[in-house]
Amino acid sequence: MKPRRKSVPVRVGNVVIGGAAEIVVQSMTKADTRDVKATLNEIARLKDANCRIVRVAVPTREAAVAMVEIKKASPLPIIADIHYDAPLALMALEAGVDGLRLNPGNIKDPEKVKEITRRAKEREVPIRIGVNAGSLPGRPKEGAGVRPPTEEVVAAMVNAALGHIHILESLDFNLIKVSMKASDPPTMIAANRAIADQISYPLHLGVTEAGPPRTGAVKSAVGIGVLLEEGIGDTIRVSLAGDSVDEVEVAYGIVNALAEKLTGPNLIACPMCGRLEIDMLPMVAEVEKALKKIKRPINVSVMGCVVNGPGEGQHADIGIAGGKKEDEQKLAS
Known part of the structure; x- marks a missing residue:
């Protein structure tokens, strides 16, 4: 692999992302967050698989309440995944989560983003600006069997990321990570290349909605692997329609396939x-x-x-x- 792109290190719980830190493998729970026992059992399995960080969906107030127990008992740093409902991010912060993921495609109100950022700053909790090509406002429409022009989608993704970065930076907040995800590797690769030279924050890599284990592993290996070989990327998540432990195993497979020294x-x-x-x-x-x-x-x-x-x-x-x-x-x- 080429030397890693220089980035400002960001700490998520006890795990450092970016800077001189090794590439961090993470995953996301598939259990219903309201089921605390099932979620914690899944997190325990992920830890056994050497997952370093786990993201947990917080789609409802009940899920946000459950995060209190999950955070207390989790052996891994917890990132709360927030969409649409800004108050859920505030509840997750109160629960003590180690990080937030916000989607610029569905939390658009600058004042709501600022409120979340102020609370996160008080607690020194990092925020990942997680751009997904599929949830962008004004995304070019696809024809039958044809993707929209990559250049247009990439430009929209970069603008969305930079817009949210500007909001966070306006409050002197710099505990930022960024992800530029798409369901096809060419768009995901192009978007990360486009933003890599414009920011110094750590980059989280992933091909979102990659598909079932076999095809999802192939797409992820292409998208993540190309960027890691170019020295782009600080943490990775393989997204599969399957067991979260499989995601971790595929992720380490990608890292090992490219590394000069094995990690496992x-x-x-x-x-x-x-x-x-x-x-x-x-x-x-x-x-x-x-x-x-x-x-x-x-x-x-x-x-x-x-x-x-x-x-x-x-x-x-x-x-x-x-x-x-x-x-x-x-x-x-």
Whole structure:
């Protein structure tokens, strides 16, 4: 990866985003926020998956009330996700959340934004200005099977972000993070490139509404991966129509695929072909399951034949290569 773009560090609870900090992986709960037990159980699973920060939706007053208990018991910093209803942001701040996410597309009244900002400033709580292409006012309409011109959408996204940044800065508030999300990687990439040189705040990357696990992982890898390779991005969230723990695993997969130094386990497995002489898929599944319990950097290769197996094994920390007689396990020296 290229050297990271310089950004001002912002602290969310006990986690630093931006500056010289490592890329932070976060996720969002899928449970009904009003169900405190279910939400906390999900947060506990996310922590076990090495998620660093969790965002929680606050769509109602009941959800905002539940945030008091959730925040008290959460092992991870909590960001309250606010849309439409500015008073819910104030309730979330009273609950002690570690951060807010505001959407310029649906909290537009400058006076309401200022009121939230003043309260956040009193508590030193950061605000993410979370721009979504799909919720922008005046967004160009799509034709059947055709996206609106990327340039027009990107310009609208940048203007929305800069407008809210100006409101926050007018109150001498600089605990700001920014995200520029779209459901298609080209727009998301272009929007982040466009704003990266205009601000010094940390950037949160994500392809929003990416889809079910398989297609969502592909879109996220393209959008997030391209930007990280260019040195753009300080924290990431993979958005999948599925388990939030899967989001974290895909996110770390993206980071590990680009990193000079691993941040966790890396499983190398051959795609299989007619040379295969072992029952490889169950073996790969078993190794993958075992690696989920490991947090330290480690390379493990599982290869189905002797063509690349021994070579990959020697470069890995642990290598498994299938042969005619038996599976061969080698520890790299």
